[in-house]
Amino acid sequence: MRVETPVEVVLLLASPRHRYEGRPADGALPADGPELRDRIELRAGLGIVGDRYFAARAHVHATVTVIGVEGLEEVGRPLGAAVDPAATRRNVVLRGADVEALRGEPFSLQVPGEEPVLFRGYRPANPCAWMDHEVAPGAFRAMRGRGGVRCDPESDGVLTLGPAVLRTTRPVPLPAPPR
Template sequence: MAARRALSATAEIVALHVSPVHAYEGRPSDGPRPDPEPVSRDHVVVRAGLGLVGDRYFNRAAHRRAAVTVFAVEALDDITDDLGLAAVPSPLVVRRNIVLRGFAVDRLARHDVFSLDSGDGPVRFEAHRPANPCAWMDAVIAPGAFKALRGRGGVRCVPLDDGLLRPGPVALVT
């Protein structure tokens, strides 16, 4: 078996999202629960094996290998054209924790390790499984978004290091 070659690149953290509550519960036809409008954070604190401080999945045993979700914003660019939308949806509506530009997140395989360094030191993550989109995408983006995002919903990860991430340019190593 051939060893995989390390890739080093510059990408961008477009948005960081931490939410203490789960806004997409119940039936999409009823609309999201009254959760504050998603807001991109100016930084997130990452804890190894636990997730993002303040997030609803932080230190939850059932979510240890899926505590952090990473998403490629290019998927929203693509579905904007596919669905004929007037504007690209906010990257926060998909409610993924880390939204990147310039990295094909959905190509990560189970147990792939990658690091992000936005200036405060590298933080490593291990990919575990796809972050499949849900039917809520049809309600919060547009009809057809759920289907259009299949295979492009991001990946669920476990953080391997403590650290800090900020929006903006990020050094990325796989």
């Protein structure tokens, strides 16, 4: 991969339980222990160790979700709300690159002291109706096109919070902010 982009890993989430089930008005199911992590382990073709989608056949090509915090900030502006990235339930939240451009692309993330983790981006991580309840009213619609990308790890590895390098086959600069 030819293009290196410095990014920051701002959030890592691994949840053993799918918490957005049933009707949003009933609220999310309780967490089974801590979900926000300083470090996650990934296994090629399987996902994040300890996450609800690890080795889940129904989630082939969708075991890891990656989203950009800049898109969430854009979502929050017209809603008049600060979007809590953890409420989106995405596994990896990055700052510094256009994550939406990773759909259909190979890429890698490397944190200091670790080998790069290879990924393949697949389809959009489309928002669900839960976003209106857990993020802010109107978030479901506002997150369309900014919900991140579903991907699979193609190598074993580790990600940690903090600085990282995103390697891609083409540039993935952030879009210009709206005027």
